Amino acid sequence: MKSIVARSPTRVDLAGGTLDLWPLYAIAGGATTVNVAISVWTEVSMAPAPGLQLYSLDLNREWKFKDLGELASQEGDHQLKLFRELLLHFPELKDCRITTRSESPVGGGIGGSSSLTISCLKAIHQWLGRKLPSPNDLVHFAHNVEARILRTPTGTQDYFPAVSGGLNILDYSDYGVRQTVLSLRDTPLASHALVVNTGRSHNSGLNNFDVFTRVIKGEEKVMAALNEIRRVAAETRRVCVTQEWQRLPDLFRQETAARLQLTPLFSSPEIQRLEKSVLEEGASAIKICGAGGGGCVLTWVNPQYRERVMRRCQDEGFQLLNADPVEPLDSYANG
Incomplete structure (x- = not known):
């Protein structure tokens, strides 16, 4: 063998x-x-x-x-x-x-x-x-x-x-x-997306379980936030299919607002500091990865500001990940 x-x-x-x-x-x-x-x-x-x-x-x-x-x-x-x-x-x-x-x-x-x-x-x-x-x-x-x-x-x-x-x-x-x-060909994901580690570990299980239990209890505020996330996701789906990539930053902001209504655990001081820093250097928006609370953040930035944003992240002590989009593996592409 x-x-x-x-x-x-x-x-x-x-x-x-x-x-x-x-x-x-x-x-x-x-x-x-x-x-x-x-x-x-x-x-x-x-x-x-x-x-x-x-x-x-x-x-x-x-x-x-x-x-x-x-x-x-x-x-x-x-x-x-x-x-x-x-x-x-x-x-x-x-x-x-x-x-x-x-x-x-x-x-x-x-x-x-x-x-x-x-x-x-x-x-x-x-x-x-x-x-x-x-x-x-x-x-x-x-x-x-x-x-x-x-x-x-x-x-x-x-x-x-x-x-x-x-x-x-x-x-x-x-x-x-x-x-x-x-396929990721002809998309701006490679040129516009930076993945930055805040350095604070997150716990998706705990954050998601908090949401899960509050939905089961019937909390109307939580269901309203989930419905807004559902709406934004449906629009993001449409944007990806029609390739209206310029709309992604606004959709990221809309989802972040809904998630903060869902649970305050979604953000953290490290995420807030990173967001302030990258926006000051020309980034358009951030998208907190996973259940939030820490971990990695996707930063959406036009190529002309990319180097500035990267330097600021490094100066602030954040880790830049070598994270390029990966094309469909084997025969999995549908379009």
Whole structure:
């Protein structure tokens, strides 16, 4: 058996996050989420080795087991949870070394853990000679596993770009999720988008769970904010299809206003300081990634101001990510 390597991109969301959680999109009467795969990668490699060996480069931790049965008994090690929950679904797995690596900042809000889960599944299927399931089936499996690990409701938007790359339009309805993957050619995303890490880790599970519980309680203010996010996401979908990219900054501002009505946890002092700095240097708008509260921020800036904005971010101590849009992977493009 030869060594194999599987990689997956992470993502920045353009609109409609949080509404990818069931039953929020069902309660709202359907919803849309729009996101873009970016070149901040996760990677899983597998090679022949005695027993079952696991190595996380990010944690700088290594585990060795004689087989899956011994791994199954390690219930107290939190850092093993992802490995254990995934690998036990593949009882024929043996005599290999699995190494994982992620370029995503911890708590970055760009779907790093979801991307790593997809990379693990890609690698295992390739190692075992299995055909990879459809994107919908793979995402359904992955988000259920991660919900069990985190013990909190999880959405699905993070997994689709990790599987498919490209510009993803995810339409949620009573029938499930319909994914449309668009090419990023002839879009301004590469020239206008900067991904900046605020340095403060976010917790999407806690922020989303706060919204989730308040919707279940029937809080009208929260439902009104979700409906506004739903409206903005539908308009963002239309803008991406018709390529009216000049409208994105205004839509980012509209969604931010709605999210701050949804929960004050969406912003943070670091995000506010970053926004003030980049707007002073000529940026048009920011889009807080994921559930907010910290992590990464998409900054929309015309090319003539890009260098100024980048210098200001570095002077302020923020980290610029090497995050270019990723074209659809393999044969996933629909348009």
